Amino acid sequence: MIPEIGQFALALALGTALVQSVLPMLGAARGNALWMRSARSSSITQLVFIGIAFAALMHAFVVSDFTVANVVENSHSLKPMLYKIAGTWGSHEGSLLLWVLILAAFGAGVALFGSNIPDALKARTLSVQAWISTGFLSFLLLTSNPFERVFPPPFDGNDLNPLLQDVGLAMHPPLLYFGYVGFSIVFSFAVAALIEGRIDAAWARWVRPWTLAAWMSLTAGIALGSWWAYYELGWGGWWFWDPVENVSFMPWLLGTALLHSAIVTEKRDAFKSWTILLAILTFSLSLLGTFIVRSGLLTSVHAFAVDPERGLYILGLLGVSIGGSLTLYAWRAPAMDGGGLFTPVSREAGLLINNLLLATATGTVLFGTLYPLFMEALSGDKVSVGSPFFNATFIPMMLPLVVMMGIGPFLSWKRADLKGVFQRLRFVAVLAGLAGLATWYVARGGPVLAYLSVAIAVWLLIASLREWFVRIRLLDVPLLEAMRRARNLPRAAHGMTLAHAGLAIAMLGFIGSSAWKSEEIVFVQPGSVIKIAGFDARFDGVERVRGPNYIADRGALTISREGEFVTTLYPERRSYPVAQSTTTESAIRSTLAGDLYASLAEPSSETAADQGAWTLRILYEPLVNLIWIGAAMLFLGGGLSLSDRRLRVGAPRRASRSEPVATPAE
Amino acid sequence: MKRAVAALPILIALVFGAFFLWGLNPDRDPNAIPSVLITQSAPDFDLPAIEGVDVPGLSRRDLTGSAEPVLVNVFASWCVPCRAEHAVLTRMVERDGVRLFGINYKDKPEDARAWLENLGNPYERIGSDLNGRAGIEWGISGVPETFIVAGDGTVLYRYVGPVVGAEAEEKFATALAQARTWKGGNP
Numbered sequence: 001m002i003p004e005i006g007q008f009a010l011a012l013a014l015g016t017a018l019v020q021s022v023l024p025m026l027g028a029a030r031g032n033a034l035w036m037r038s039a040r041s042s043s044i045t046q047l048v049f050i051g052i053a054f055a056a057l058m059h060a061f062v063v064s065d066f067t068v069a070n071v072v073e074n075s076h077s078l079k080p081m082l083y084k085i086a087g088t089w090g091s092h093e094g095s096l097l098l099w100v101l102i103l104a105a106f107g108a109g110v111a112l113f114g115s116n117i118p119d120a121l122k123a124r125t126l127s128v129q130a131w132i133s134t135g136f137l138s139f140l141l142l143t144s145n146p147f148e149r150v151f152p153p154p155f156d157g158n159d160l161n162p163l164l165q166d167v168g169l170a171m172h173p174p175l176l177y178f179g180y181v182g183f184s185i186v187f188s189f190a191v192a193a194l195i196e197g198r199i200d201a202a203w204a205r206w207v208r209p210w211t212l213a214a215w216m217s218l219t220a221g222i223a224l225g226s227w228w229a230y231y232e233l234g235w236g237g238w239w240f241w242d243p244v245e246n247v248s249f250m251p252w253l254l255g256t257a258l259l260h261s262a263i264v265t266e267k268r269d270a271f272k273s274w275t276i277l278l279a280i281l282t283f284s285l286s287l288l289g290t291f292i293v294r295s296g297l298l299t300s301v302h303a304f305a306v307d308p309e310r311g312l313y314i315l316g317l318l319g320v321s322i323g324g325s326l327t328l329y330a331w332r333a334p335a336m337d338g339g340g341l342f343t344p345v346s347r348e349a350g351l352l353i354n355n356l357l358l359a360t361a362t363g364t365v366l367f368g369t370l371y372p373l374f375m376e377a378l379s380g381d382k383v384s385v386g387s388p389f390f391n392a393t394f395i396p397m398m399l400p401l402v403v404m405m406g407i408g409p410f411l412s413w414k415r416a417d418l419k420g421v422f423q424r425l426r427f428v429a430v431l432a433g434l435a436g437l438a439t440w441y442v443a444r445g446g447p448v449l450a451y452l453s454v455a456i457a458v459w460l461l462i463a464s465l466r467e468w469f470v471r472i473r474l475l476d477v478p479l480l481e482a483m484r485r486a487r488n489l490p491r492a493a494h495g496m497t498l499a500h501a502g503l504a505i506a507m508l509g510f511i512g513s514s515a516w517k518s519e520e521i522v523f524v525q526p527g528s529v530i531k532i533a534g535f536d537a538r539f540d541g542v543e544r545v546r547g548p549n550y551i552a553d554r555g556a557l558t559i560s561r562e563g564e565f566v567t568t569l570y571p572e573r574r575s576y577p578v579a580q581s582t583t584t585e586s587a588i589r590s591t592l593a594g595d596l597y598a599s600l601a602e603p604s605s606e607t608a609a610d611q612g613a614w615t616l617r618i619l620y621e622p623l624v625n626l627i628w629i630g631a632a633m634l635f636l637g638g639g640l641s642l643s644d645r646r647l648r649v650g651a652p653r654r655a656s657r658s659e660p661v662a663t664p665a666e
Numbered sequence: 667m668k669r670a671v672a673a674l675p676i677l678i679a680l681v682f683g684a685f686f687l688w689g690l691n692p693d694r695d696p697n698a699i700p701s702v703l704i705t706q707s708a709p710d711f712d713l714p715a716i717e718g719v720d721v722p723g724l725s726r727r728d729l730t731g732s733a734e735p736v737l738v739n740v741f742a743s744w745c746v747p748c749r750a751e752h753a754v755l756t757r758m759v760e761r762d763g764v765r766l767f768g769i770n771y772k773d774k775p776e777d778a779r780a781w782l783e784n785l786g787n788p789y790e791r792i793g794s795d796l797n798g799r800a801g802i803e804w805g806i807s808g809v810p811e812t813f814i815v816a817g818d819g820t821v822l823y824r825y826v827g828p829v830v831g832a833e834a835e836e837k838f839a840t841a842l843a844q845a846r847t848w849k850g851g852n853p
Contacts, residue, residue, distance in 0.1 A: 277675060284679070297689045311690045319683055326676035334668040370685070377688045 003068050003147040006056025010097075013049035013104070014137040016042050020130035024123035028196075036123035043111035043126050046133065047104040054101050057146050058088045067153040070094060070146050076157040076578055078549045079165070086170035092294060092310075093146035095173055099290070100136050102177050103129070106185040106210070117206050124192035125185070132184055135317045143310050158578070168228040172221060176248055179218025180286040183251060185210045186258070187283035190276045191325050194332045199276060204266035207279070209642055211262060215255045216638035222248055223631035230624070231586055231597075238513070238627060241390045246369040247289030250362050254282045257358035260351050268340035268348060268413060273333040274355070280329060284322040285362070291318055297373060343415045350408035357401040364393045395449070402456050402507065405500055406463030410470075428466055432459035443516055443622075450515035457511065461504035468497040492644040499637025506630025512594070512623025521601070524616045533620035535596060536560050537569075542600070542614060550574040552585070555600045555614065559589065571600040571616075594622035703813075703821040708738075709803035713793025717775040719782060724767050724793030730819040735845040736765040738813040739789070740801060742773040743781035745809040751828035754835060755812075756788040764842070768792040771801050771809050812838070814845045822848060 020042035027035025060068045061084050064077045074094070075087045089098040107129040114122055140146070189207045193199045225248070230238040239245065258278040264271045291297070295311030342348035368385045375383050406428065410421045436455030439446075469475065471493060472485040486494075518533045526541035540556040552574040559566040569587035576582070586599040601615035703709070712725035729736055739755060741748040758764045768789035770778050775794065782789075795801055804813070807826060814823040823841040828834070 273672070281675070291686070295686075295690060297686065315683070315686055315690065318686075322679050323676065323683070326679050330669070330673040330676050333672040370682070373685055373689050377685055 002056050002059055003065070003149070006053040006060075007141075007145065007147040009049045009052040009056070010137065010141055013046050013053065013100075014134065014141060016046045016049060017130045017133045017137055020046065021127055021134050023127075025127035028120040028123040028127075033119060036119045039123045039126035040111040042130070043104070043107040046130070047101075047108040050097075050101045050104045050137075054088070054097055057094060057097060058085060060147075061085060061087045064157065066155070066157055067149050067151070069148045069150045072150055072154055072157045074157070076549065078578075080548060082167070082170060083165045086165075089173050091146075093140070093144045095177070096136065096140050096144055097146050098174065098177055099181055100133055100140060102174075102181040103133050103136065103184055106182055107133070110185055110210070114206070121189075121192055121196060121203070121206075124195055125188045128188035128191045129185060132188070132321060135320065139310075139313050139317065143313055156578070166228060166232055168224050169232070172224045172228060175217050175224060176221030179214050179216075179221050179255075180248070180251060180289065182210065182214025182217060183255060183279075183283040183286050186214065186279045187325070190279035191328065193276060194325075194328045197332055197335070199265070199272050199336060201266050201269050204262045204275065208259075208262055208266065211255065211259055211279075212638050212642045215252070215259055216635050216642070218248070218252050218255060219631060219634050219638065222252060223628055223635075227628055231588055232583070238624065241368075241385075241387050243369050244289075244293055246365050247285070247292050250365050250369075251282050251285040251289065253358050253362040253365070254278060254285055257355045257362075258282050260358075261355050264348055264351050268342070270340045270342070270348060271352075271355075273329075273336045276333060276336070277329060278355075278359075280322075280325045284318075284325075285366075287314075287318050287321060291315060340414070342413070345411070345416045345418050347408065347411040347413050347416065350404060350411050353404055354401060354408065357397055357404070361394055361397045361401075364397065365390065368393070395453075399453065399456055402460050402503070405503070406460045409464070409467045409496065409500070424466065424470065425463060428459060428462045431462050432456070446515040450511050453511045453515075454508065457504045457507040460507070461501055464497050464500040464504065468494075490644055492641040495637045495639070495641030495644070497637070498640060499634050502630045502633025502637055504630070505633060506627050509623050509626030509628075509630060512626070513621040516622045518620045520618045522616055522618075523613055525613045530616070530618055532618050533594070533596070534561060535566065535620070537596075537598070537618055539614075539616060545572075547574065549578065550576045553600065555598075555616070557587070557598055557616075559596060569596070569598045571598045573600045590625060592623075592625060594620055595624050596620055703805060704824065706821055708813075708815050708819045708821050709800075711793070711800040711803050713769065713795055713800055716770055716773075716778050716792055716794040718779045719775075719787070719792060721787065721789060722791050724769065724791045726819065728767065728791055729815050730817060732765060732817050734765065735814050735816050735822060735842070735848070736767060737842075738767050738769060738804075738815055740769045740771050740795075740804065740806050740809055740811045742771045742809050743777040744773065747828035747830065748810045749785070750830045751810050752785050752788070754829050756786060759788040765790055769800055769804070770794050771806070772796065772798045814842060816845065816848055
């Protein structure tokens with residue numbers, strides 16, 4: 001019964017979305033206020049219906065209702081409750097349902113909290129949002145019904161892929177989707193603005209909180225995913241340039257560009273058509289990600305079960321949404337530009353460079369990700385593009401970007417005093433250079449690029465802090481006065497400092513763990529001692545232990561340093577009899593200085609396992625935790641900026657075009 | 667000029683779309699990786715027999731010399747799909763008279779022995795690859811995998827995964843028929 005309610009609710013949501021696609025848009029065109037306001041109730045109704053459907057599916061998972069095909073395929077009665085719940089979005093159908101739920105949530109969010117947005121723009125935006133949900137709801141109902149029944153019901157389920165049974169991963173899809181799909185509302189705002197043919201500073205201000213919220217979730221989602229890969233997959237890496245990782249990274253890169261270009265649109269009324277284009281492309285890349293993950297277009301470690309028919313349907317949706325919006329752009333954008341003028345040395349110019357670098361980097365990742373497909377189509381050759389390509393192209397673009405990030409905040413709008421900026425940064429440059437040299441002194445033998453990168457990361461860190469000090473005039477005025485200034489500073493300013501510093505910290509983590517990583521893969525027998533990065537690891541053998549739905553071989557490693565006991569690590573290899581697969585559970589000793597990481601690979605052979613011989617992989621990854629600390633700072637920085645008074649109170653009513661928009665004190 | 671620039675994104679998107687449409691062709695398998703061994707000579711290896719099994723071990727010499735192509739199947743008793751594939755292989759040997767050789771990959775001799783006693787032994791020779799060395803030489807990515815090797819020792823075809831199910835068996839049979847008519851050059 002409950003699954004049928006879910007399905008019925010989905011059908012009702014589709015009906016609501018259809019009405020919402022048409023009525024508010026017509027209302028905005030004819031100036032009918034009633035029709036325009038219908039968007040508010042229909043957005044909320046849609047959310048409620050999809051919420052009911054989602055709750056119905058979750059209920060089926062929680063009570064292990066094995067008459068529902070989706071539950072059979074992705075759950076098992078013995079699975080811990082958390083993973084039963086997470087199973088709701090573990091499959092193609094369930095995750096798509098989550099997708100439309102978040103889509104509807106953003107629509108309803110604008111309907112509820114966007115009271116400062118003019119009626120016409122809001123009505124059009126919500127109609128566009130309903131176009132997207134119509135597309136995806138019909139996709140869900142026509143090709144991927146999550147509530148399909150099986151008869152006769154089996155006694156138990158097939159279990160969720162054990163690799164996915166992990167707390168980090170249970171939370172990863174919702175956060176990632178929140179980010180991905182969150183950009184939908186920005187897209188809808190952009191399309192609505194194109195239809196209206198007007199975009200101004202106020203528009204940028206209305207869009208900004210939604211962009212920030214989506215960007216924050218995407219940041220958290222990507223960081224969580226890479227953390228999961230790091231400790232669950234047992235490869236000791238945190239980023240593999242896998243196509244599915246890349247498709248989540250591209251919207252992040254472009255979304256970051258969008259965040260910055262929207263600032264220029266908001267403060268200086270410039271970059272308008274560029275901001276619109278970024279809004280469209282960011283969501284287009286999210287859609288592309290959904291398409292690639294679900295169509296089997298590229299080979300990847302984590303794709304959903306593949307069905308070409310589904311792929312064709314999503315490609316159709318992509319064609320309509322991306323093709324339609326870009327055609328609209330080609331038609332309307334040329335009439336739109338203009339706005340504030342600026343000199344080559346100004347904050348606008350700095351942000352322009354930032355945008356160009358981010359967009360080029362996105363293009364590079366896109367090209368590298370799709371290159372195997374292009375090659376196969378054109379010449380029939382199978383190639384794979386891996387880290388060497390991305391490292392060689394992406395890093396050289398990011399380093400100048402980071403250098404610019406240090407300078408940018410010091411530049412003033414319109415025209416900046418380059419000499420003054422250099423005077424302020426001279427000291428920072430010296431410190432950064434010293435940091436590079438100090439690294440070379442402490443840890444020789446790394447690549448030259450690594451020392452340069454350390455210097456650049458330190459440059460960004462100190463420059464960001466220095467800029468903050470300058471703003472609150474720390475060291476110039478008495479401490480109390482500086483604290484008062486800090487309190488009065490807009491939260492967005494604190495947010496920027498925190499986020500920029502976070503990137504610097506994360507970058508130190510990237511560099512440390514890739515340039516100075518040590519790795520040993522060895523055959524061990526009880527009593528073997530492995531030396532790595534100053535540690536001695538003694539292998540004490542393997543014992544068999546039982547978990548709730550798995551059996552594990554647990555190894556024990558006694559770690560000591562210069563004869564002193566440090567810790568004992570217990571890496572495991574779990575086998576899940578129901579799902580018929582095995583996972584590695586790495587054991588990690590985490591410190592700020594670095595992680596000692598052990599994982600048990602397969603026994604060197606079946607006979608060897610009897611004699612206690614195993615393949616063991618030990619890694620030392622210096623500074624790796626800084627990556628996630630930095631990511632957390634990026635997230636919090638975004639949050640601070642989101643809580644800025646300017647965004648909470650909302651923009652003034654749409655200013656007339658000639659009137660310059662008040663710029664908050666910097 | 668401005669119009670042309672504004673139209674650029676949609677033009678690029680259309681080109682991408684065309685590639686995607688091509689990529690959705692259901693016959694295309696992005697995971698299929700052609701083996702580098704194809705058209706190359708089979709790797710050199712020499713494996714002992716499984717203790718207690720009455721067929722001899724396997725080395726590269728044993729693959730050559732016959733006029734017909736032979737099959738080399740990599741299997742293990744711990745591999746569940748191998749069990750399903752076993753029936754298909756047995757049928758090929760008994761019905762079609764194919765010569766089948768086995769590489770028993772990282773398997774305990776007693777388990778392999780019990781498995782063969784239980785299911786029957788269609789293999790003419792089986793090499794016991796305890797440490798997986800021969801598996802590396804052959805470049806296998808998992809178990810089972812089946813190779814078609816010509817009489818002169820040239821590897822003609824590689825099938826990854828179990829040859830089970832109508833589609834897979836037909837694909838394999840086609841490859842085998844082609845291998846029978848092979849006279850050198852690219853298969």
